[in-house]
Amino acid sequence: MHSPYLLKNIDKLVERIVKAIENDEKIVIYADVDFDGISSTVILYKILMKFTDNVEIKYVERSRGHGSGLIIDQIEDDTDLYIAVDSSSNDVKPLKVLTEKGIDCLVIDHHSVDVENPYCILVNPQQPDCEYPNKNASGGLLVYKVCQVIDDYMDTRYSLELSDLPGFALMADVMCMKEMENRYFAKVSLKGLRHEGMKLLFEAMNSDLKNLTSTDFLYGASPAVTAATRADNIKLGIDFLMCDKAVPETKGYVKELIKLNEHRKLVQSEATEAMKTGLCETDKVIIVFDPTVGRGLNGLVAQEISKKYNRPAIVLGFGDDEDTYSGSFRGLEDFSMLELLKTCENVIYAAGHDGAGGVGVSITHLELLRLELNSKLRDFVPDDTIYYDLEFSADSVNENLINYITEFYRYSGNNFKPGTFLIKDLFISDKKLMGKTNNTVKIDCGKLQLMKFKTDEEYYNSVPVFTEVEAVGSLNMNIWTQYRPRKKVIKTCQLFIEDYREITKQ
Template sequence: MLKSKYSWQMPKNKIDSEKVTAIAQACELSEVAATVLVGRGYDTVDKATQFLKMDPEMIHDPFLLHDMQKAVDRIQAAIVADEKIVVYGDYDADGVTSTTIMFETLNELGANVDYFVPDRFKDGYGPNMAEYQEFIDNGVNLMITVDNGVAGNEPINYAVTHGMDVIVTDHHEMPDELPNATAIVHPRYPGSHYPFSDLSGGGVAFKVASALLDEVPEEFLDLVAIGTIGDLVSLTDENRFLVTSGLKLMSEGQRVGLNALLKVCGLDGHEINEQDIGFTVAPRLNAVGRIGNAGEAVELLTTFDEDKADQIAKHIDSVNEQRKQLVADIYDEAIMQAQTPENAAKKTLVITGTGWHQGVLGIVASRLVETTGKPTIVLSAAETEPNLKGSGRSVEALNLFEALNSQRDLYVNFGGHHMAVGLTIAKTNVETLKQLLESAAEANHLNLNQVTPLQIDGRLKVDQISLKVIQDLQHLGPFGTDNPMPEFEIDPKQVTDAKQIGADKSHLKFQLVGEKQQIDTIAFQQGALLPYLQAVPDHIKVVGTLESNTWRNQTKPQVMVKDLIIDAIPVIDKRTTHLSVQLFSEPATYVFFHEATYKRVKPYLADNVKSVVLDANKPDETLLTGNVTLVDCPDSISAFTNWLNEQEPDTLTVYFYQRNNAYLDGMPSREQSGKVFKFFANHPVIDLKTQLPAVVKYLHIAQSLLVFLIEVFSELEFVKIETGRVSFIQNPEPHKLSEAPAYSLREQQIKTQEKLLYSKSATLKIWIQEQLADKNEGVAD
């Protein structure tokens, strides 16, 4: 059995079929899409209609935001007085789009305005005292922060006391003490009456622009969409309308810089969706801030010069490639640290490096969490620096901010939230940090074996999947935080045409077979499962999303697999007559039925590979789980069956290597046995080392049969074997050949080899699966 990576969670409440039908009819949706709505709580026609509605009425009044009127009044006064204004942004995708929205709005109103995007390495995140001082010295009268500022007490208070007004527009968590700003425009301001709390930084800047321009500035919707998707804020309420409208605007290609970026991404001429933003556009804008200067991204978004836009877009794309290579290189070093015996024994990881690029450490930490399931902090510094700087990422079960916040004086700088933190810490304090994080994991009873839940929207038969269903599901988008793409459990009759795809064969492609149709299916990074799908094609369930795929002007449904289960134990037939080192490269428990076979291949086994040599007398006392490989062929089919009945592998691979083939050689005939006996009676001493070939030729018998009969005669005390010499014993006690243990063993070997070596592959797999199922069936009874 192949277990799922996730814990599949169906909707908690039973789906009311009458509600589904009512919503499907009222909203002109398929019942599949209506079922998703009901399962997500939109269980009346009014709720479903409100959710699906896409019109400007969804946009809330910007003046409901706290201090919006104060902010507008101060900005308008600054414009009238020709005061110097600076927009202070941030260096991620939300930050640069926020900066662009605010800067272009003020430009349009004729303001004396410039923008500033901090450098991640020089200025850090948020308000920076040194930069504020420089703005004051340069005569800036008004600063407007976008996507930052709510936690900038010290520099903002300094600015205000030195004659520079500051308007904060932000959406991040609010601290207990707020800065002394002229205005704080924030959707979660305590006591605020704004009806939606989860705007992005770009969304807040858009609201300020709307208030200043006294209309909804549709030309900024593309930027709002990028910031909203890139910052992973909720895709519900007005954000759904803003993102939907922004994606449409982006597809129309009205912004020169975005057009150039889409072109280098290979997305020009396509209808842009939220996945294009999340996986292609936003990462490139983020990359500039991670390893360069994010001001370049604002320059791209604001330019009207096509040649300049093309040049910047190409450079941003090259920076993104550099970012990916940096992540790959650092991850390779970091995972080696994570796998040391010391770290392997821990529930958490603190990984340190020298000279690692600090702009990508958060991504590396995320990948380590993905790989290990452990909350992880990745830190780096130059060899001569006293402090390490880096990022941490966590799992849902451990609040990383709370875990580390109890010892604030341990850090030079520290901040973050439940799932992510950033920190600077003295190298001398790293061991204390490790102990603190590990203690927090213990105190929270962090279980690394706990499977991550995966919310599933319903079960589908293959024949329910259609282009109409997929189109209807798209009406529920755009998908993202709080509105994930619907996931379905699909139980096909079987899977067919399974094959590995991709340059490195790391992906799977196969078809889900229903009663009336077959659906193409892709499973990324699951290429290693090919043998399992081939072994049990009719015992597979998948969870995945439904998409349409167009190839050669033909559009068909397609399933993108998130997870899968094989609810029978896959038996993989790799029977062989030759053992090589390649056969022992996969992680598994390798089982040997003969000590001699184990000794022969022991040099092939890596140190971390588990191997078991079964006790021929007590084989049933060894219980194996996980991926199990049977290397050689057992001697007794009955003993093997008894042992197999007790095993609980996830997968079973069989090589069944056999050096001496009893089945092909068979048993000697009565005539052959008598002829050999008579020969040794007439030749009292034979030296097998030198005379064996001659004896074989003389008796016209296969050498393997001759050697077998000599062993039988020895056990029955017809002959004696010493240092390769066979001596006939005069007047031996009479015995039947079947009384010899070797004779009985050979009969068992013939029966076993016939079953295990020469049965058809399908027959062998079914028989083994039946034996493996016996134990579970017995428990159920």
């Protein structure tokens, strides 16, 4: 871990918070709408409530967008201190409005700093002259660092009670997992989990609390929590994360999150399928306009399209103005899509992270943007090669090997992805179409099961039976308890496949 005192302005920011506590000033925290944003808010709120009850949380729903400009009309005149977390580094005009009303402004953020903002005290490792080494910190981690300094000033240790939340914020916001500080906090989250609400959510999604991995979070708990924000129910996400101790309402929150997540999966699948017919696959960046998807799911649909066609994707709907479109982009690891969009003349704005964020464009300039991106990426060739780390014979795959691999890749994520393996000598004996929407295929290969997710009946029909194949994917243990006719723990070795190919004998 790095010292929080390496963060530029952190003493000034904390001194202002301490002053507000000592003078019983009214404090307003503005919550951004993703997992990182609401976890940042919960961490700061819970710490401040140890010292004062004059604290409020304000937010707008995801469909309205991001940034302090959307909330200033909700900030009452009797507010003394406004704190924006996980956003607002570049919000000069909105913070100027608040400052002119006599409200001091603090910003704790990790997004790019594009302009000088004289109307706030800013803690952000991206700003010039900041000596904090971890430039891949999330909002939740930076808020936690601020809370550590508040503890120092107040001679307390309250931040330790919330030490498991920053790691989840880092993983959810897809921050670099080669960064050792990030890996440390991911470990604290997964192996030192204290949050009772998260425990119940993991259990409800059939995760083993004693053996949690980043994958359990990224493909289970995280999308369930953000399903609430995508459904314009940020309050549910905040209320759930407030439940670090067991309360009667927690099970109800978990049930509602899972319900919303199942609905999100269905809508996302239908939207992605519907868009296939309108795509121009020859473009370097696939751009789709579909106002029926909604801002909450634009990014997820763009991610599905990008993965399927091995190129960046932009999914747009109607913007705030009648002459604009706005939506989300998803990029590739080859280059920063965010920086590319910022260089485009036909983009109104681009914000977020290198590979994921929001974008706005004038309706009349949409075709010009498509041509501009094709020109800027004229030398870019989409790569549909499937890469893998190691290869094994199916006979050598067993529980011990999978457990060893799982431990090595336990804290995976951006820049440190779970291992992908080529498994040879597989013989398909049977297959089955599964899931409520028939979008999962299980392929039996003796002691190893191949699982293909987010697919369809056409894929199922194409899988050959009584055929030798080799497949690429990630290894996993499926462990469940059978209660009838007698209780029995069943363990199955699985390969979550990306693709397979038939082996023809010479």
